[in-house]
Amino acid sequence: MPKNSRPQAIMFTVREATTLLSFIMQAQSGISRNKAKAILAGSGVTVNGKIQTRHDYALTPGMKVGISKHKPAQQLNNKFVKIVYEDAYIVVVEKNVGILSMAANHHAFSVKSVLDEYFRRSKQACTAHVVHRLDRDTSGLLVYAKTIQAEQTLEHNWREIVTDRRYMALVSGRMEQQAGKVQSWLKDNKAYITQSYREDPGGGKWAVTHFRTMKTDGKHSLVELKLETGRKNQIRVHLKDLGHPVCGDIKYGLQGDDPVGRLALHAFRLNFYHPVTGQPLHFETTVPKVFLKALEK
Known part of the structure; x- marks a missing residue:
């Protein structure tokens, strides 16, 4: 079998409502939960033609x-980076807090340096090309290109290729609205702090963020956010505009409101068309447990 090719999948039709992990265990003659999870982690499952990794x-x-x-x-064993999908052209990872997407110094510790070392160890003649970024203290899903062709396609057609990109945030206070959107012009000041404006201040970038309140205990709220644009610090600034900044945000948040000991922002969904094959890909991770536990308290 050629390198990076995928074996033919066995197709099944769902007969009754269930969860994906239970369905795999039943369809594969009662295999263990760990084996079923390994198939999911290895991107070996599709639902209606889209790769699905959520158990x-x-x-x-x-x-x-x-x-x-x-x-x-070849498995990547790193507490900061987890591979959720890989083929000859791209790699999708879930990054932890405390690591940059790409460092200014090519030898500094970052997701890119971790992937480049993984490629070297697994004898792959490629490097990780950065397509988009997450802040050091934001966790969640990222896609990197493994070829120049894939990088160029993703970079030049990002808005057309990405079909859904969502975050989950734990924010200060009770949201007044169940759902809505924030839109403004964003521009950095001389201190590199992103400012929000109703009218273009000159050189600003238009930004639109959709939000939906999922849960609240009055003191904090769990909010789902969907990006219509992808600007620097967009979510953090727009939630500040709403009067409900992200918990643990030392730059745009409320001082002392840090119930989870980190910036409470997680990129949980990333859907896009494969830059080479055109196949629709769907990736989703679970909400960090510390976000939910903070509300339970």
């Missing part, structure tokens, strides 16, 4: 599930 993904009757036992030959 708690809800299935309904009529859905088509494809299962292959493909697993990456």
Whole structure:
């Protein structure tokens, strides 16, 4: 089998409502939970043609599930970076807090340096090309290109290729609105602090953020955010505009409101068309448990 090719998946039709992990275990003659999770982690499962890695993904009757036992030959063991999908052209990772997407110094510690070392160890003749970024203290999903062709396609067609990009944030206070959107012009001042303006101050960038309140205890709220644009510090500034900044945000937040000991922002969903094959890809991670525990308190 050629390198990076994927084995043919066995297709199943969902007959009754269940979760994806349970369905895999049943469809594969009662394999263990760990083996079923390994198939998911190895991007060996599709739901209606889209790769799905969430074990708690809800299935309904009529859905088509494809299962292959493909697993990456070389696993990446790093507490800051987890690979959720990889092929010959791209790699999708979930990054932890405390690591840059790419460092100014090519030898400094970053997701890119971790991936480059992984490629070297697994004898892949490629490097990680940065396509988009997350702040050091934001966790969640990122895609890196492994070829110049994939990088150029993603970079030049990002808005057309990405179909859904969402974050989950724990914010200060109770949200007044269940759902809505924030829109403004964003521009950095001389101290590199991003400012928000109703009218273009000259050189500003238009930014639109959609939000939906998921849960609140009065003191804090869990909010889902969907980006219409992807500007520097967009979510953090727009939530500040609403009067409900991200918890743990030392730059734009409320001093002392840090219930989870970190910037409470997580990129949980990333859907896009493959830059080479055009296949629709869907990736989603669970909300960090510390966000939910903070509300339970």
